[in-house]
Amino acid sequence: MLRKAQHQVDTDQPAVEACGLVKEFGETRAVDGISLAVPAGSIYGMLGPNGAGKTTALRMLLGIIDPTSGTRRLLGHERPLDAASGVGYLPEERGLYPSMTARDAIGFMGALRGLPLKEGRRRADDLLAGHGLGKWARKPIRNLSKGMAQTVQLLGTIVHRPRLIVLDEPFSGLDAINQAKLEELIRAEARDGVTVIFSTHVIAHAERLCERIAIIAGGKIAFEGGVDEARDRLRPIVRLRTRSDDGPWRSAIPANAVRERGEWVFELPTGGPEPLLKALLDGNAGIETLAIERPGLHEAFVAIAGDAAAAQMGDQGEPS
Numbered sequence: 001m002l003r004k005a006q007h008q009v010d011t012d013q014p015a016v017e018a019c020g021l022v023k024e025f026g027e028t029r030a031v032d033g034i035s036l037a038v039p040a041g042s043i044y045g046m047l048g049p050n051g052a053g054k055t056t057a058l059r060m061l062l063g064i065i066d067p068t069s070g071t072r073r074l075l076g077h078e079r080p081l082d083a084a085s086g087v088g089y090l091p092e093e094r095g096l097y098p099s100m101t102a103r104d105a106i107g108f109m110g111a112l113r114g115l116p117l118k119e120g121r122r123r124a125d126d127l128l129a130g131h132g133l134g135k136w137a138r139k140p141i142r143n144l145s146k147g148m149a150q151t152v153q154l155l156g157t158i159v160h161r162p163r164l165i166v167l168d169e170p171f172s173g174l175d176a177i178n179q180a181k182l183e184e185l186i187r188a189e190a191r192d193g194v195t196v197i198f199s200t201h202v203i204a205h206a207e208r209l210c211e212r213i214a215i216i217a218g219g220k221i222a223f224e225g226g227v228d229e230a231r232d233r234l235r236p237i238v239r240l241r242t243r244s245d246d247g248p249w250r251s252a253i254p255a256n257a258v259r260e261r262g263e264w265v266f267e268l269p270t271g272g273p274e275p276l277l278k279a280l281l282d283g284n285a286g287i288e289t290l291a292i293e294r295p296g297l298h299e300a301f302v303a304i305a306g307d308a309a310a311a312q313m314g315d316q317g318e319p320s
């Protein structure tokens with residue numbers, strides 16, 4: 001049965017906007033002028049290597065720390081803390097009181113966001129049962145495994161039914177089954193009109209879930225846009241196996257092609273597949289197998305984040 005959407009989504013206004021956000025910690029410029037807009041009701045991924053500035057950017061967006069310069073707007077509020085009751089946040093460093101029971105922990109987290117404690121505990125029972133943790137509801141957190149405690153913290157993040165959920169590395173520490181469950185939870189929230197922002201190192205999650213992503217490298221946005229747009233930054237890859245070893249068809253193979261397990265592997269030339277095919281056929285290559293693959297988000301991420309890192313190295317001069 002379809003759930004009724006919890007939230008009216010005003011798609012005209014982004015759920016989150018940042019304009020020129022900068023954060024300096026002493027000498028370190030952790031975030032170096034980030035601007036982005038997260039469409040209301042979307043699932044938005046923040047990708048970037050370790051130390052890129054993702055956590056710092058998320059903390060500034062949420063009003064946990066103030067930017068050195070720049071502005072942000074959260075659910076229409078200039079001061080992010082004014083939106084606090086509509087926001088759920090799973091921080092990167094997890095932590096629950098070990099002596100609290102799972103249901104109390106969730107109720108407590110809801111109360112911090114303005115949900116009456118009694119209602120929070122009632123919802124906690126339903127949420128825990130719905131996530132296979134019903135029998136742990138009245139057990140202290142210290143009795144739970146790390147992954148189970150993380151699920152409890154996640155449920156505490158959504159118990160007050162926020163309009164915006166911000167999850168910092170939510171998949172780390174979860175097994176494959178719980179990662180799949182978390183993906184489903186994120187999709188269900190988005191179907192209900194909730195905006196979800198998450199950071200991750202595992203590109204596959206973002207590829208499956210996100211409409212838009214930001215790739216952050218060295219505190220700057222190296223890419224912001226749709227997942228398909230990022231993938232289209234790279235040319236398709238050709239994998240070709242031929243019966244013939246040599247012949248006139250070889251002129252169709254670019255000079256930078258590599259050999260991998262008996263196959264030629266190269267970027268599809270800018271003319272597209274037809275001139276390549278014609279040259280192979282006319283030159284009697286004897287095509288055994290030919291595949292033209294669209295690069296995934298992982299390859300796009302590595303190329304975009306790598307290019308950004310190389311450009312920043314250039315900014316700073318060659319390392320000695």
Ligand SMILES: Nc1ncnc2c1ncn2[C@@H]1O[C@H](COP(=O)(O)OP(=O)(O)OP(=O)(O)O)[C@@H](O)[C@H]1O
Pocket residue numbers: 025028029030048049050051052053054055056057092
């Ligand atoms: N409170 C702080 N004081 C000093 N430096 C900080 C502080 N917080 C972050 N930094 C620095 O800012 C930079 C960005 O850190 P941040 O935690 O935002 O990166 P991240 O992209 O979340 O990395 P990760 O993928 O490892 O979680 C790093 O160089 C880090 O050392």
Ligand SMILES: [Mg+2]
Pocket residue numbers: 054055056092168
């Ligand atoms: Mg981080």
